[in-house]
Amino acid sequence: MVSPLDRKLARDLRRMKTQVSAIALVIAVGVLLLVMMGGLLNSLEQTRLSYYQQYRLADIFAPVKRAPQSLLSRIGTIPGVGSVSGRVVGNALINLPNQAAPVQARAVSLPDFTEPLLNNVYLAQGRKLNPRHRDEVSLLEGFAKAHDLGPGSSITATMYGARREFNIVGLAQSPEFLLSTAPGEFVPDDARFAVIWMSEASLAAAFDMEGAFNEFLVSLQHGANERAVIDAIDRILEPYGGVGAYGLDDQYSNIFITEDISQLAVSSATVPPIFLAVAAFLLYIVVSRLIDADRIQIGLLKAFGYSTLKICAHYFKLILLIAIGGALLGCALGVWAGQLMAAYYQIYYKFPYLLFHIDLAAILIAVMVSVASASAGGLLVLRKVFELTPAVAMRPPAPADYSRSTPLSASLIRRLDQPTRMVLRRLMRRPGRSVAAILGIAVGMGLSVAMLGVMDGFNRMVDLNFSVVDRSNANVSLIEPMADKVIYELARMHGVLEVEPFREVSVMFRNGTLSHRGSLSGLISEPQLRRAMSDAGDTIYIRKDGVVLAEVLANKLKVGPGDTLTIDVKEGRQPTLRVPIASIAHPLLGAPAYMELGAINRLLKEPGRVNGAYLRIDEQHGDSLYKQIKNMPSVAGVSLKHExxxxxxxLMDSGAGATRYVMAAIAAVITFGIVYNSARIAFTESSHDLASLRVMGFSNGETSFVLLGELGIIIFLALPLGSLIGLMMVDAIAQGFSTELYSIPSTLDGRSVGYAVVSVSLAALLSGYLVKRDIDRLELVSALKSRE
Amino acid sequence: MANNLFDQLTLYGMATDKDAFSVTGVTKVYGEGPGAVHALRGVDLALPSGEMVVLLGASGSGKSTLLNILGGLDSVSAGVVYFFGKELTAMSPAELTLYRRHHVGFVFQFYNLMPSLTASENVELVTEVSDQALDAEEALELVGLADRKNHFPSELSGGEQQRVAIARAVAKRPTVLFCDEPTGALDSATGRQVLRVLQDINEHFGTTVMLITHAAATADMAHRVIEMADGAVRAVRINEHRLDAENIEW
Structure with a gap:
């Protein structure tokens, strides 16, 4: 037997279905994001861990110029080392028939007759290499797919100055190259960077490394001290030209996925609570209204002998039903959306598999927290039930009390007509609620402004970097530091308008215990093609007597202009330099450190050496020029700026970067939700007054003014506040999104604020229209006959 | 022309030789099919201007429906209603709004004051939009509440709220004042006070007053008493001797 109260509950829910579904939906979105992001986070972490373990990704990478294979056992004896393997790696240039510019590639050796001890590869297609056939290669699957290559096709690659033809026998993936980036570049791009796996013998022959390795891979025992092992390896490799071993934290592909995971973690910790707070606010308002409307029924129930607790339980059930309903829907949608997103991430990161794993206990807790926090809003209202006495059922309702709200000043009152006074007094009678509505809309709008602002920031970063900081069209890198006569060779080529050489040196920057692995770039003192820019956007000249440091780097190392930085060079003679910081630059991409080219060469005692050059070319001659450059044996790669x-x-539009679009959409939804609900609630609360106005002969338009005027003022106040909140958020979010790889300038375009203002106004107009339609349809007679 | 008609009608003290309302064959059906409710089943009436008319009848007899139709709040299912010769049942919603704005005052059982406006502001709400309205203070004085003009509804008693509602309804000098159970929520002393005000308005301004009530005794103060039952007019009687509101038995 269903109790009459439960039947009332079912009917109340049905009657308020639009509002109930709106609130449940807000809760659902919050829970959806919670489940989806939580699941995704969990899955990414677990998949990464499992992929790294299954394919035995090394914990330490130790590049060296050339070291005998016998060092394997020496490294193996370092305390804490699990297993060690050596390999040959090198840069290659792939010549694709349909592309003028050569594509950079990394050639990596695989042991000839055994499985790799570390850094195994996942064979996605084709077969394993046959070490007896020296021209066989496996190609990175992402690159192969981008160029329609597969087992059976062949490619031409230039290695160490020699051009060779290879047969592709397999397509592979590797945890080492989840995201692949050409050396010296920041941006992963499937099409522009390849990894070629070859038999050790074949690659050693190509790079003149027979009997030797140029990279050691080391795995650590559980609980080993990574720093100590790296130091020990560095000491062993030093005589052989070790350039400094580094851990996974400095491994490029791992940095990217770690950044992405941590951005996802930040979003999943901050976004869902916003939804739950909005839902709690809406539930508070709606339940509060319901109890006001049910006042007489509550009085009657009490008169019949229902206990206050029993009546409270009735309303609490309503709250719980909405909250749980929303949460369950959110869970279901969250699992679904999470799986979709996981599939996307799997493709993006080229995981051979993705374990979409939802931690049930975590979800259960999340759902309980959501239900509790969302229903907290409604619970707050239940105290009203306690305050009601049975006698209220017998009395006509008292008019809402306006005598105690802040009075409007007399001079203001004189200038206002009655409808305007009604609007203002309604706003001031419940200042808390008006402020909450204003704040809610402002925060929603602020979020939109901030997201648009961050998009502005991305655009500005790209514009600044590719048109102001870097004014070259192409960047040629050489296979190793060479005499600068190659620059004159480049300059003489037909179509080359300007050439600026650079020298790139692998270094470790140190300040006390703080350190950063990176490179020191040598530029000419007044570069035109590649410049360092100050905060204000002025060119910073490159100095001979000091280093120009990127702000991120200065912050990381806690140094400023005038301080002295220790630089351990990891190449050549490997000197340790002490160099003063001349000034701080604001690069948008990467974390460079610049010094005058000649000065670096003097410090390294390698005069006249360059690593490559920035070119400004006549695009008309682009293709023929790139072909010529491709054929220069000393060239390791050419990267074209437009590519x-x-x-x-x-890159910016995928992975965690894509979340800014989702967030902008979500912000718009929240804003509209609050605007519409404010209008809706104001309408229900004042429909009685509105009907009275209509009866007194006020037209639909005049009546609507009383209601929509309130909404208008709320929006009017929310707009500047929202812009302000947006401005503050842009700064915070830009910093949150900025990494060592790129920094988003926190700029805000007037247009973005404009868009947000227009969209909030549109939301208001639409809500106003929907509510106005209801005002026009007001049932005059029934509205007046009812007591509420 | 509607405008001309309204211009004429808004002139105070209009000719009374024409009936204020002439009602012919009005029926009102809510809903359809077997569940349909026949609220009015062919009502014919002629109501002269300037009278105080009391509508009597049990719940569901159709008196409120009739009043709402005459007040321009509801439409008819069939039949015609004329207001000083102008067909009310043919007016557009916008014309009905103007009709209510300029000619009709309403007083309801539950007052329907704007809680956010003070007593005088509630009255001004109406006077601001009508052409030859009374001063708000004057109107409040009529109902004996001049000293309470700056109070909000929440600070007034039920009787006071109802008198403010009446002041608001008469301040625009309506041609007709419709009152649906104006004393329904009031005690006898306050109720008589309210009826006194209505009688004064009828006598001093010549406003046609239509009053719905359950209390049969109230009928003794009317010029004309219309008894309704089952959606039809059962009897219309004219009082030869009218009682003052003070002398009505409660």
């Missing part, structure tokens, strides 16, 4: 720019945009 980098495109790849960079793609």
């Amino acid at each position: 980098v720019r495109r790849a960079f945009r793609e």
Whole structure:
């Protein structure tokens, strides 16, 4: 037997279905994000861990110029080392028939007759290499797919100055190259960077490394001290040209996925609570209204002998039903959306598999927290039930009390007509609620402004970097530091307008215990193609007597202009330099450190050496020029700016970067939700007054003014506040999104604020229209006959 | 022309030789099919201007429906209603709004004051939009509440709220004042006070007053008493001797 109260509950829910579903939906979105992001986070972490373990990704990478294979056992004896393997790696240039510019590639050796001890590869297609056939390679699957290559096709690659033809026998993936980036570049791009796996013998022959390795891979025992092992390895490799071993934290592909995971973690910790807070606010308002409307029924129930607790339980059930309903829907949608997103991430990161794993206990807790926090809003209202006495059922309702709200000043009152006074007094009678509505809309709008602002920031970063900081069209890198006569060779080529050489040196920056593995870039003192820019956007000249440091780097190392930085060079003679910091630059991409080219060469005692050059070319001669450059044996790679720019945009629009679009959409939804609900609630609360106005002969328009005027003022106040909140959020979010890889300038375009203002106004207009329609349809007679 | 008609009608003290309302064959059906409710089943009436009319009848007899139709709040299912010769049942919603704005005052059982406006502001709400309204203070004085003009509804008693509602309804000098159970929520002393005000308005301004009530005794103060039952007019009687509101038995 269903109790009459439960039947009332069912009917109340049905009657308020629009509002109930709206609130449940807000809760659902919050829970959806919680489940989806939580699941995704969990899955990414677990998949990464499992992929790394299954394919035995090394914990330490130790590149060296050339070291005998016998060092394997020496490294193996370092306390804490699990297993060690050596390999040959090198840069290669792939010549694709349909592309003028050569594509950079990394050639990596695989042991000839055994499984790799560390850094195994996942064979996605084809077969394993046959060490007896020296021209066989496995190709990175992402690159192969981007160029329609597969087992059976062949490619031409230039290694160490020699051009060779290879047969592709397999397509592979590796945890080492989840995201692949050409050396010296920041932007991962499937199409522009390849990894070639070859038999050790074949690659050693190509790079003149027979009997030797140029990279050691080391795994650590559980609980080993990574720092100590790295130091020990560095000491062993030093005589052989070790350039400094580094851990996974400095491994490029791992940095990217770690950044992405941590951005996802930040979003999943901050976004869902916003939804739950909004839901709690809405539930508070709606239940509060319901109890006001049910006042007489509550009085009657009490008169019949129902206990206050029993009546409270009735309303609490309503709250719980909405909250649980929303949460369950959110869970279901969250699992679904999480799986979709996981599939996307799997493709993006090229995981051979993705364990979409939802931690049930965590979800249960999340759902309980959501239900509790969302229903807290409604619970707050239940105290009203306690305050009601049975006698209220017998009395006509008292009019809402306006005598105690803040009075409007007399001079203001004189200038206002009655409808305007009604609007203002309604706003001031419940200042808390008005402020909450204003704040809610302002925060929603602020979020939109901030997201648009961050998009502005991305655009500005791309624009600044690719047109102001870097004014070259192409960047040629050489296979190793060479005499600068190659620059004159480049300059003489037909179509080359300007050439600026650079020298790139692998170093470790140190300040006390703080350190950063990176590179020191040598530029000419007044570069035109590649410049360092100050905060204000002025060119910073490159100095001979000091280093120009990127702000991120200065912050990381806690140094400023005038301080002295220790630089351990990891190449050549490997000197340790003590160099003063001349000034701080604000690069948008990467974390560079610049010094005058000649000065670096003097410090390294390698005069006249360069690593490559920035070129400004006549695009008309682009293709023929790239073909010529491709054929220069000393060239390791050419990167074309427009391609980098495109790849960079793609990168920004995928992975965690894509969440800013989702967030902008969500912000718009929240804003509209609050605007519409404010209008809706104001309408229900005042429909009685509105009907009275209509009866007194006020037209639909005049009547609507009383209601929509309130909404208008709320919006009017929310707009500047929202812009302000947006401005503050842009700064915070820009910093949150900025990493060592790129920094988002916190700029705000007037247009973004404009868009947000227009969209909030549109939301208001639409809500106003929907409510106005209801005002026009007001049932005059029934509204007046009812006591509420 | 509607405008001309309204211009004429808004002139105070209009000719009374024409009936204020002439009602012919009005029926009102709510809903459809077997569940349909026949609220009015062919009502014919002629109501002269300037009278105090009391509508009597049990719940569901159709008196409120009739009053709402005459007040321009509800439409008819069939039949015609004329207001000083102008067909009310043919007016557009916008024309009905103007009709209510300029000619009709309403007083309801539950007052329907704007809680956010003070007593005088509630009255001004109406006077601001009508052409030859009374001063708000004057109107409040009529109902004996001039000293309470700056109070909000929440600070007034039920009787006071109802008198403010009446002041608001008469301040625009309506041609007709419709009152649906104006004393329904009031005690006898306050109720008589309210009826006194209505009688004064009828006598001093010549406003046609239509009053719905359950209390049969109230009928003794009317010029004309219309008894309704089952959606039809059962009897219309004219009082030869009218009682003052003070002398009505409660």
